[in-house]
Amino acid sequence: MSNQQIDAHLVAEKAKIKRPKLYKVMLLNDDYTPMEFVVMILQKFFSMSGEQATQVMLKVHRDGFGVCGIFVKDVATTKLELVAGFSREHQHPLQCTMEEV
Ligand code: TYC
Numbered sequence: 001m002s003n004q005q006i007d008a009h010l011v012a013e014k015a016k017i018k019r020p021k022l023y024k025v026m027l028l029n030d031d032y033t034p035m036e037f038v039v040m041i042l043q044k045f046f047s048m049s050g051e052q053a054t055q056v057m058l059k060v061h062r063d064g065f066g067v068c069g070i071f072v073k074d075v076a077t078t079k080l081e082l083v084a085g086f087s088r089e090h091q092h093p094l095q096c097t098m099e100e101v
Contacts, residue, residue: 021100023076025068027060027083028095035061037092042068045082070101 001009012018025046027038035057042053046068060066071079076098087094 020072022070023073023098024070024101025076025079025096025098026065027056027068028097029060029064030093030095033087033092033094037087037090038094041083041086041094045079045086068096 027041038057038060039050039053042048042056043050046053048056056066056068069079080096080098083094083096
């Protein structure tokens with residue numbers, strides 16, 4: 001650890017600043033949600049490029065799950081709500097979960 005890191009640590013300790021817990025937001029595979037819809041979700045709510053979104057979607061399709069991003073709790077919870085809401089609106093059974101990193 002550098003002196004600067006030690007100083008930062010001491011300051012944080014004194015101010016009781018804790019690193020926030022981080023959460024992985026993951027998509028789960030299903031047999032019904034169209035691939036294009038999953039790609040759209042990843043672009044719309046997780047700011048992925050078309051190429052990135054396609055890779056993550058195919059990973060989920062192949063392995064059953066895939067990570068969309070890592071966020072603090074409030075943001076992760078909001079992402080879950082947005083995905084659930086948008087999927088229900090379009091009558092797709094797409095499932096999204098979060099898990100502490
Ligand atoms: N398995 C779906 C299909 O074949 C595609 C899919 C990918 C669904 C990722 C959900 O999270 C998912 N149409």
